[in-house]
Amino acid sequence: MKKHIFAAMAVFILSISSSFSFAEPPDSDVKTVVMSAVVRGEWNKVTALEQAALSDERLRPLSAYAVFKTGDKAKAIKLLEGRGDALSALIRGIVEEKAEISVAGIKGTVKGGYSAFFVETLDGEASAELGIFPKRAEKAALKKAFYSLVAEPTVDQFSVFQNKVLPLSDAYVFYGETICRYNEKMFSAAFVNIEKLAEDLGLTARAKTVTVGLVTRKGVDAGRAAVAKGFKEGGVPVEDLGRGEFYSLGDKKRLAGIILEITENTKVSPLALKGSFKHIEADIIFSFFNASTDAPLFELKRRSSVVHPDEVKGAEIALQKAYDDVLKELGATVAELSKKVQWRPGGMPALDVAVTSEKVFSSSYKFYSKGPLGTVVLKNNTGKPLQAVKLAFFVKDYMDFSTQTDIEDIAPGAEVKKDINAIFNNKILDLNEDTFLQSEMKVSFVNAGKPEAVSVNHPVYFYDRHALTWDDKGKIASFITPKDTVILDFAGKVISGYRETLLPKNMAFARAVFDAMGILGISYSEDPNNPYQAVSNLANVVDFVQFPRETLARKSGDCDDLTSLYASLLESIGIKTMLIDAPGHIYMMLDSGITEDDKLFFGFPEESYVVRDGALWVPVETTMSGSSFSAAWKKAVEEYHFENGKLKFIDLRDAWQMNSPPTMPSTTFDAKVSKNEIEKKFPGELASLENQRLEGLSSSMEKLGAYGLKELMIFYGRLGLLDRALDSAKKILKTGKDADTLNNMGNIYYLKGDIEKALGSYIESLELAPDDAEVFVNLSRAYLKKNAKAEAKEAFEKAVKLDAKVKDRHINIYMGLGK
Incomplete structure (x- = not known):
């Protein structure tokens, strides 16, 4: 108790006595510094703290991992010698690249193909106190693993991760351990089955092979049928070309990349001893040809013999034995030859390019650097890999440079689908009406050692800068612009007089900004064409949304406009906000700056705030701009409790991942609201x-x-x-x-x-x-x-x-x- 009192007292009497220092014990400081560096992947910093880290048994395996990451594998192994704890065993498995290991506390053996991830999360989950690895840390580690595999995920990949992988995090995170806690933070290590994650995200490559055409030059159809069956069971595509010779197949050759010509021969010899038994030999020749060039590729022979009284039956048995003996080898041969042939069935071009696009929302132009503008489908029509495939997408005037995508090789006959991304410049915000813009997709590749290129022009439809559809409410994040100089300038001037109050800082600032909006004359005005309550649940209706600087200038807006403005103003001064999606309405809440653990210090009734993510959040009804902050707070609390259970929350930090706000042209905002004006209009508040x-x-x-x-x-x-x-x-x-x-x-x-x-x-x-x-x-x-x-x-x-x-x-x- 004594230590706790001194620590808390430090803030206001530090100038009197350092007995009130807030610092934790020294060993906790070391853990925090080391773990913070580990989380950020600053391995050189960790090794610089090696002596301090090695003095703590919990940090030794992390020090070893850092040494390994800086290139000293031998030293890392030595640091882990004699340690039997799970954390050390798993890190040793990574360092030594073991195929499988046994780990104390984990049932069965742990197979290779896993990776270590280190995360920092907020403390406070009850499960952690029970010795259960917290879900918050588990999911944070899985997110790190996801982005280590896909630095810029497509929408499909992100959707698979969010909806199918993340909810089943324990299927991928097979072990986790909390290393230390400090100042409401928790530092943890987690081990992720990275191979399973890659496979479930569709990142594991699958081999493709060329179609094989089968023709019987000499022999019975049953032999060709047996080969076809064996190929199909092995996943090799087959075309049955019937009977004939390779050089007489004509246009049939286009149906395959490799032609396998089968020639059967049988020879009957009487035995030296008198009697009815005969010695029957069967020879089969498998001749492989390149269907595009007619060049012979390989020849495989098999011989089998039997002793039998019946020449016909004996020949069948001998041939069957030869086929049975060679089928597996035929599959391996085809797989190897597939790498060497060039195949253009039907005379098609080497590469087909097909571009499709969605309608582009200009306000969300930054989204398209990560999310898809459309897709391009590439089809390799040859029997040989197309190498060094590169995509370049460009829209003249609205992109400073083309977006490049490297695909490397496209396997023979394979089809590859890629999302199209685009890095637009902010000239796109000049579009004040819907329009088509011409785009160019250029694909370059190497075909049989020669460079080739294909260009496709494609019209893309662009909405003007105010357009938005509400199929994903998170899209509104692109209209919340805290870095806009107009927003920064106005909010900064308002709060300058409110540095010292008896309210939590966030509350004092939020109150000042809201009341300042009213003094400017900003008020609620329903959209006459598409009121929010009418269009918010219609996914395909295009709504008109103002940017915050426009709402400041026009002094009115719908609920979405006022919420975007107030959230932008608060975010610009460092106050986190979260939007509340209610039926037919949208408003917001702000982070009070008080944690859930310190809620007694907030001082206001429990029903006046929302507990979320370990913090106290204050809801505000933004359409009441012009009324006092207190009235807007009270109204929002009433709405929240009336509709609780029907509400959804839009976390801007999550929404901004895919819906970054645009870079607005730099300008100043002349209007200024002083503290005296605020207190005069709202006296005593x-x-x-x-x-x-x-x-x-x-x-x-x-x-x-x-x-x-x-x-x-x-x-x-x-x-x-x-x-x-x-x-x-x-x-x-x-x-x-x-x-x-x-x-x-x-x-x-x-x-x-x-x-x-x-x-x-x-x-x-x-x-x-x-x-x-x-x-x-x-x-x-x-x-x-x-x-x-x-x-x-x-x-x-x-x-x-x-x-x-x-x-x-x-x-x-x-x-x-x-x-």
């Missing part, structure tokens, strides 16, 4: 909110007894409410004297300028805790303030005897004593 908070906080804390009073004392001191802090201290002492409270009371008196009472409190504290060096330091400082240098010197010398390092920590006092 700030004081009322401050009083509500203090009274609510006081009531909640006092119910907790002495512990709550101590927290209250610290809180008041931090805010500079010294009389309230002193009153709390006196209430604590009525329940019984303790050294910490007396010391803190002395600090309060010191800050109030009552040095005599400060001295009295410090002396009383030392009577109860005579070995506390920091209280002697406080006593010395008070005597110095009184100009009693002899007493100050005596007190400081006592502090030094108890702790020699106080001289370094309090150098100003030391120098002030004339040392």
Whole structure:
């Protein structure tokens, strides 16, 4: 308890005594620094801290992993020697590239093909306290694994990951371990089956082969049928070309890339001994030809013999034995020859290119650098891989350079489908009406050692900059523009007068910005053509949405426009916001800056906020711009509780992943709203909110007894409410004297300028805790303030005897004593 009180008290009395330092113990600091570097992949930094890390058994395997990542495999193995814990065993498996390992605590053997990922998440999941690896950390690790495989995922890949992989995270994360906690953060290691993840995302390549045409030059049809059956069972595509010779097949050759010509011969010889048995030999010749060039590729022969009284039956048996013996080898031969042939069935071009596109939303132009504008389908019509395939997509005037995609090789006969991405410039925001723009898709490749290229022109439909469909509500994120200079300028000027209030900083700023919107005359105005309540659930209806700078200029907007404006203003000053998607309506909530663990310090009733992601969020009805912030808060709370269960939340940080806001042209905003204007229009609102908070906080804390009073004392001191802090201290002492409270009371008196009472409190504290060096330091400082240098010197010398390092920590006092 003592340590906790000192840590909390540090904020407002740090200038008095470093006994109130907020720092955690040194070993925790090392863990935090090391784990932060591990999470960021700063392996050289981890190795630089090696000695400190190796002193902590929990960090040793991570140090070994860092050494391995910097290229010293032998040293990493040595650091892991003799360690039997699961974390070390799994890291050793990666370092030594083992095919499979046994790990304590994990059933069965762990096969290779896994990777380690390190994450930092918010602490607080109850499962972690029960020894269960938290889902939050598990999913964070899986996201890291996903982006390690696909740096810029397509929409299809992202959809598969979000909807099919992430909900089943424990199917991929087979082991996780929390390394340490610090300051509400949790650092963890997780091991992911990366091969399974790649396979389920469709990233594992599948081999393709050329179609094989079968023709019987000499022999029976049954042999050709047996070969066809064997090929099909092995996944080799087959065309039955019947009977004949390779060179007489004519146009039939176009049906395949490789032709296999089968020639059967049988020979019957009488045995030396008299009787009816005969020696029957069967020879089969398998001749492979390149169907495009007529060139012979390979010849395979098989011979088999039997002794049989019946020549016909014996020949059948001998041939069957030869076929049975060669079928597997035929498949392997075809697979190898497929790499060497060029196949153009029907005289088709070497590469077919087909482009399709969606309608492009200009406001979301940054989306298309990651998400698909359309698709291109490439079909290799040859019997040989097309190599070094590159795509280049370009729209003149609206792209500064083409977007390049490397496909490398396209297997013979294979079809490849790729999303088209485009990096547009912000000239696209100049489009004030829907229009078609011509695009060019250029595909270059190497065909049989010769470079070739195909270009396809394709018209793409572009909406003007205000267009949006509500099939995905997250798309509105592209209209929330916190980096717009107009937004930054206005919000920054508004909050300049609200740096010091008794409200949480986020609340003070949010209130000022909302009320400033009203002073500018910004008000709600329903869209006459497509009101939000009518179009929000119609996925294919195109709505008109304003950018925040336009709403500022026009001074009115629909619920989506006002929500975009207020969210942009708050995000521009560092306040996180989240949108609330209600039936036929959209509004928002802001991060109060108070965590769930500290909710007693918020001071406002529980029904006035929303707990989400470990924080307290305050809902605001943005259509009430012009009314007070308090009224908009109250209205939003009523709506939230009335429709809870029907609401969906749009996390802007998630939405911005695919719907980044555009880069707006830089300009300034002349209008300015001062603190005086805000307080004049909404008199008493700030004081009322401050009083509500203090009274609510006081009531909640006092119910907790002495512990709550101590927290209250610290809180008041931090805010500079010294009389309230002193009153709390006196209430604590009525329940019984303790050294910490007396010391803190002395600090309060010191800050109030009552040095005599400060001295009295410090002396009383030392009577109860005579070995506390920091209280002697406080006593010395008070005597110095009184100009009693002899007493100050005596007190400081006592502090030094108890702790020699106080001289370094309090150098100003030391120098002030004339040392």
